[in-house]
Amino acid sequence: MxxxxxxxxxxxxxxxxxxxxxxxxxxxxxxxxxxxxxxxxxxxxxxxxxxxxxxxxxxxxxxxxxxxxxxxxxxxxxxxxxxxxxxxxxxxxxxxxxxxxxxxxxxxxxxxxxxxxxxxxxxxxxxxxxxxxxxxxxxDIPPAMPYVLEALRAGVLRYCPVCDGYEVIDQAVGVIADGEAGVGEALYLRHFTPHVTLFMEQGAAALDAAARRRLTEAGIACADEPIDGIRHWEDRITVRHGARETVCDSLYCALGxxxxxxxxxxxxxxxxxxxxxxxxxxxxxxxxxxxxxxxxxxxxxxxxxxxxxxxxxxxxxxxxx
Structure with a gap:
């Protein structure tokens, strides 16, 4: 080309x-x-x-x-x-x-x-x-969701908390991950907002006891169930995990x-x-x-x-x- x-x-x-x-x-x-x-x-x-x-x-x-x-x-x-x-x-x-x-x-x-x-x-x-x-x-390795580029352009899907953590102060923020790196990113974002939820692709069982304890001590929620789906709607992102849904103002992707x-x-x-x-x-x-x-x-x-x-x-x- x-x-x-x-x-x-x-x-x-x-x-x-x-x-x-x-x-x-x-x-x-x-x-x-x-x-x-x-x-x-x-x-x-x-x-x-x-x-x-x-x-x-x-x-x-x-x-x-x-x-x-x-x-x-x-x-x-x-x-x-x-x-x-x-x-x-x-x-x-x-x-x-x-x-x-x-x-x-x-x-x-x-x-x-x-x-x-x-x-x-x-x-x-x-x-x-x-x-x-x-x-x-x-x-960036994107999450499995439709209209990834549209969500990124709207600022509801994010990849870099160093770049734009300031923009999510006090918002409801989710972090999607498939390994221990997600714990570090969730802890990093906790500095900007108390409303952080970590979603593991395979569920919270993928984390060891020490990692879960660090999240609990920081006041970070961790969804127990694996992720079933992610959708962008009206400038927010909904994560479906098991029978539950969590709505986030922004979702950070920590998939590597x-x-x-x-x-x-x-x-x-x-x-x-x-x-x-x-x-x-x-x-x-x-x-x-x-x-x-x-x-x-x-x-x-x-x-x-x-x-x-x-x-x-x-x-x-x-x-x-």
Missing amino acids: TTDSAPSIPSADGAEASAATAAPAAALPAEVDAIVIGGGPAGLTAALYLARFRRSVVLLDAAQSRLSKIPRTHNYPGFAEGVTGTSLLAMLREQTLRYPVHSVTAQVRTVQRHGSGFEVGWADGSVRARQVLLATGVT LDIHTALAQQLGAQVDDDGYLVIDRHHATTVPGLWAAGDVSQGLNQITVAMAGGAMAASAMHRQL
């Missing part, structure tokens, strides 16, 4: 802003200084920095950034009224593509060693580079993440016990010349953290180049 140019994109106030033109795949040079894989906050920031360092850069973007699914973020600095994920992504992309960045919309399939550098391939093209940055991110490390693992890059890419303080992976930034490389999944990682990685790449 490739595209010759970037489409018109919405600005923060809803007006359209014209993005800079992305380079056609046929016009790509055979080899560049750096390839950035991933067009989210980390990848776009890294590409911007590298271009401003006067490095030749190819940005490969599958157009699947997690940022595009955020209805509105209120903890990204500089936007007092918050900013939608799509608008922020559009602004970052427009800024990056004002510089000589070769941008291709494509799903990368392979990353292989080529001499002292790398060759990156997709369905109908490839390019070589001395260094590669992976900013491939993660995907799909961490996109497959390309790095093609090269033998090391991952940690949680599945994230291992990086050093400069964002270098365990494979020389391969770097990583954003959600694929660390557990604090925040926009600002991803952008900082992209800047740090690009700066270190420039020095090595």
